[in-house]
Amino acid sequence: MEKKHYKKLVLLLASVSFFLVSCITPPTSELLEDPSPRQNLSGTSNNVSLSLDKTTYDLPMQTMTLHLHNAGDTVYTYGEFFYIEKQFEDKWHMLEIEDSVFDDFTSFDNYGSRLGPEDKADITVILDDYGLTFDVGTYRIVKAFSDEDTGETTWLAAEFEIID
Secondary structure (H helix, E strand, O other), X not given: OOHHHHHHHHHHHHHHHHHHHHHOOOOOOOXXXXXXXXXXXXXEEOOEEEEEOOOEEEOOOXXXXXXXXXXXXXXXXXXXXXEEEEEEOOEEEEEOOOHHHHHHOOOOOOOOEEEOOOOEEEEEEEHHHHOOOOOOEEEEEEEEEEEOOOOOXXXXXXXXXXXX
């Protein structure tokens, strides 16, 4: 092969390789377009708290354990329901959960369990069950608790980082 053709072939292969590499992107979180309506949430409110087993997780992320604690004298109810948000452009955006998750997990609702005064509970979440896709970034899990006497809902969030 002539030198001239060899150089063109190498240039073509390098260009194609560069193009293919630039097209291959890791999976990214599917975020809802509008920011979450609950931007300012903490991990503790009204004597009930939500925390995680870790604040940093490696990819691929498969499970997380939520720690619940009621430090007060009110009974709170809660369910399996949660949602996860990712911080994007200084705002929290919900990760999309497919409708099929609600069909597959009929217990994925916001009631059914009780957290009495001074009670603690741990919940292990298997993230693959919910079809969630994660990439590197700052996230938080959001969960609702309902005061059994008043029906008032308390929303709590626990933040975590995902690293590669």
